[in-house]
């Protein structure tokens with residue numbers, strides 16, 4: 162099996178997936194998602210603020226811990242204006258026990274900026290979204306594809322792991338160069354239609370099927386063409 166430590170000196174940079182492999186991957190992933198996708202509340206909304214809250218909460222926290230906090234947060238701060246109005250201490254208190262207290266402060270700062278500059282809305286333009294402190298490339302891609310229906314790629318930890326294992330398999334998945342390459346892979350495999358489902362499927366597949374420690378290679382729909390099959394977690 163391919164070892165992730167086998168990054169050969171002088172190796173060629175990884176290739177992007179061919180058109181055939183892209184098609185194969187999209188079809189398999191969407192089929193898997195139709196059977197196994199989770200019904201999560203942020204998948205039933207197009208509200209950019211709700212999507213933003215879910216994405217920031219999910220950055221460092223498992224779904225089952227996010228679910229009750231997401232409901233509590235939106236009941237208490239139903240809009241960016243309501244969040245901007247709240248004292249920052251109240252906001253960090255509400256966030257507990259999720260941890261990483263920088264996250265509620267960032268959300269609060271984004272809310273204030275949106276009220277001051279954009280009438281309490283999140284802009285649908287990528288460059289403007291990225292100008293907010295606390296909105297990086299991943300969060301912008303998630304808000305634009307999930308809330309505004311734009312054809313934008315995403316790359317969080319789960320997605321990076323899936324794309325690395327299936328399309329690359331060797332090298333250092335955490336290196337800066339590899340991260341840039343994986344962004345390119347994510348853009349390349351993105352279909353023209355069903356972007357919402359495809360991006361949600363990528364995240365779900367990484368969280369529940371091709372997980373960090375116990376990927377389910379034996380029952381995996383990707384195994385016939387996965388560069389890491391059968392994956393052994395000890396080698397990562």
Ligand code: SF4
Pocket residue numbers: 326327370371372376377378379381382383384387388389390391392
């Ligand atoms: S075969 Fe294993 S490593 Fe490859 S995508 Fe499936 S679960 Fe992940």
